[in-house]
Amino acid sequence: MPTAVPVSNVAEALFAPQTIALIGASGDPAKNTARPLQYLRKHGFKGGVFPINAAREEVLGEKAWPDLAAASKAAGGPIDHAYIMVPGPAVPGVISDCAAAGVKVASIYSDGFAETGEDGLRFQVDMVAAAREGGLRLIGPNSMGVVNLHAAMGMTTNAALEAPGLIPGPFSVISQSGTALGALLSRGQARGFGFSKLLSIGNESDLSVGEVVDFLVDDPDTGAILLFLETLRRAEDLALAARRAYAAGKPVIAYKIGRSDAGQQMAVSHSGALAGPDAAATAFFRHHGIVRVDTLEALLETSNLVSGLKPATGRRAAVMTTTGGGAAMVVDRLGLTGVDFAVPPASVVTRLEGL
Amino acid sequence: MPTAVPVSNVAEALFAPQTIALIGASGDPAKNTARPLQYLRKHGFKGGVFPINAAREEVLGEKAWPDLAAASKAAGGPIDHAYIMVPGPAVPGVISDCAAAGVKVASIYSDGFAETGEDGLRFQVDMVAAAREGGLRLIGPNSMGVVNLHAAMGMTTNAALEAPGLIPGPFSVISQSGTALGALLSRGQARGFGFSKLLSIGNESDLSVGEVVDFLVDDPDTGAILLFLETLRRAEDLALAARRAYAAGKPVIAYKIGRSDAGQQMAVSHSGALAGPDAAATAFFRHHGIVRVDTLEALLETSNLVSGLKPATGRRAAVMTTTGGGAAMVVDRLGLTGVDFAVPPASVVTRLEGL
Structure with missing residues (x-):
């Protein structure tokens, strides 16, 4: 052998x-x-x-x-x-x-x-x-193949590569759906987000999502790792790699479908994987420091937002805006996630009132 | 008198x-x-x-x-x-x-x-x-004033009107936040959505959101009515007007904040209104045929989506895509709203297989 x-x-x-x-x-x-x-x-x-x-x-x-x-x-x-x-x-x-x-x-x-x-x-x-x-x-x-924009490697059957002038950047993507990979690339590029590696993992028969995440932790051209998942096939690989990514300061952000029963059945029939209860996936992501989002758009925007940042250690936030309506929207949405709000100390209020 | x-x-x-x-x-x-x-x-x-x-x-x-x-x-x-x-x-x-x-x-x-x-x-x-x-x-x-793009009436203190060449269109907006009004106008215009009337209702001391909705039901230039709400002040007016809008085929779409406790307190301090329990607002909207959305972006996109359409009477949908990943995303999200899915009848499957 x-x-x-x-x-x-x-x-x-x-x-x-x-x-x-x-x-x-x-x-x-x-x-x-x-x-x-x-x-x-x-x-x-x-x-x-x-x-x-x-x-x-x-x-x-x-x-x-x-x-x-x-x-x-x-x-x-x-x-x-x-x-x-x-x-x-x-x-x-x-x-x-x-x-x-x-x-x-x-x-x-x-x-x-x-x-x-x-x-x-x-x-x-x-x-x-x-x-x-x-x-x-x-x-x-x-698998729809592998793309590495830092090496002009467009080894893919995905038509998103028809676009000229793709911008290399820090986002790497692993997707269980080849078409979602293309959608992320073309939408991301339209917003000016640059990508590093994009890999369509397909049926994930050998190299797993977790193993590829592990490669990306060591990749100097990767700043954040985006996952499009229909199921968790080799969760232990992903857990280990996510913890290494966390330690390395590279955020891992996952959009996993299968939140509804219909979505779970669909994921099974599309990829041949067994989908587990969705609450288990949420607990898994949280436990291993993976940020879960619930739209394709949030996968892009959140990655851009948290790139290069360590997770906050506290749960208190202060909100500063020029408008009441803007503050109300931000506070309302943050409040739903369980964030507490800090009011400005009296000294700050006094000072602002004096301006 | x-x-x-x-x-x-x-x-x-x-x-x-x-x-x-x-x-x-x-x-x-x-x-x-x-x-x-x-x-x-x-x-x-x-x-x-x-x-x-x-x-x-x-x-x-x-x-x-x-x-x-x-x-x-x-x-x-x-x-x-x-x-x-x-x-x-x-x-x-x-x-x-x-x-x-x-x-x-x-x-x-x-x-x-x-x-x-x-x-x-x-x-x-x-x-x-x-x-x-x-x-x-x-x-x-x-109140940040009143805008009517069909009459070039920019009677407002909102800086969104700095933009040249605003496009008139079918969307009318009533907002309890003047700045949200401006944000809707500028973001909507950037997406090519045209607006009709935009009104900042402010403290809503006399003319209420519901009364203005009622005016808009009779306005031939208004096709859909968008509401940005921090609270429900004169719910009975809105209920009556929403039902008239429904009968007239003009969708009413509401983004109401105050879903979290922090958001509710914020709404109270910003607009001086008393905010009720959020579940009551959801029930109210549903009962009177108002579509509730939960982001500013959805207020625009949903309005565009449902404009000119009557609400569906059934709860079954068929999803047709060219990609498994796309289907999985759509089915998953629709499944969360309680939609049932129809599979193609055997005759359709047979016919497609024969192609």
Whole structure:
């Protein structure tokens, strides 16, 4: 059995690969599987990109390699990160090729795994076991890929990367929904918020949300970590990573759906995960210093608000405004969260009255 | 005792006056009391505007009249709407002048009334009694004035009117906070929402929120009625007007603060009103067909959303999206409001699968 890839190498291959293989990259620009190559080029990724397509010698005007072995040879060594976009049933064969070629991380776009039911789950578990056996870590399946704006790495099928001039910044995002990832990126950019890493975790079959948070705690380009969650799959990983993030002064902010019964059922059917009672999630977040918000918009705004700040240790606040109506809105809303209000000391009142 | 002004004339004098007197208009452009004249001119009000200032012959480059009698004479008849901006103690004298000059409506910017305590409340009650006696209806005191974008009427001390090119539209706003009024106008305009009437009701000593809603139900330029409330002062007026609005197909949307204890105390001290238990307010709104929202932003967005629509009669919804994450967010949030979800009938599923 080959030696497992050291963690630091996984994080690097995941977010800052020197070489990327796009396995199953389509030559039809209208297909989602043609997007990663387009976006890597559009945003100016500096590393090596190797489209792999057994059926064509050329993809979107670039040379395509027939298989991973040929690509590795052209790259002069193992490919760091493979993005697998072949049909679901073909994925295990590709994983086996990746292991043989020494690929460190594979992100899997393909679907037809745990989200389809019992058989799909078994198929997924077997695939992960084979990958581990081959010394390879996985993102997905059902993953829209990985973006690192500090490295112009747009390895994603998400159309949010169509936008030109994306601004690098301190926010990193891990999402159990690929489309929510795109929505956060495009809405955030429209407000002038810059992003660092954005990762679509998909079915979270191998690398978990918590493990990726852990990588981000050590990432100097990440100032705050935003999570879009439909469920808590590997809560112990997340708990440990969140505590490390807290100690490092990097806020972790989570928008988790599944607050209503209907939402929980939806999350189950969408991602194949079992959703627990929502109150348990709230208690979990609070216990491990994760800020929970309840809209996609708040995920962005709260991250901007708390970035670089340690949580307050007290529960008393003073509110200062130029208007009664503004004060009333702020006090009312804060009051609902259990904050107490401090009135100005007599000396301050006297001094203000004298002005 | 003079005959009371007919209601239709009150509404017209309030929102579409032919003549406006600005009593206590300052000649110092840095003062709030200089703003109404500036804004009426800036936005091109077509009616007659009469600054009244006993101390100066000229205000901001325009002729000023020494008193209301002189202004009425110049106007060739009674002034429709007076905006009173003199110091609080001088207001009763001005009200008496207004009554003598046949003014139909006076809006009062001055403070020092019910919001200051028991003595102020008595002072306010006496003033209202005198106004009624004189056949005059009042807005305020503590009112930032009245805006009608369909008539370029910027009779307000609120700096939101500094913005050029305000867009007329279907939203009318009544606010117990003058600054919230300005915030709604400027934020709404930034989103492209057009406004009709905006009225700062202040202490609501005479004309009530409900009475003004009632005027707006009959206003062809008003499509939806937005309320910013700190308290419910004359609930019976509002109940009747809201039911008329409902029948007319004009949604009434309310953002009422005072949900937290701290917020309630704040509302009391800011506006001098007694705030009741918040659950009673929720029940009241629901009973009378008023949509309650809980942020300033939702007041704008919800108004835009429900404008021109009758409330749904059922509680079942179908959700159709192109993405699992999007569906999960929508279903989760709707589920919290008690909406049930309809799944597509088998025939639809079969047909979609065949595509």
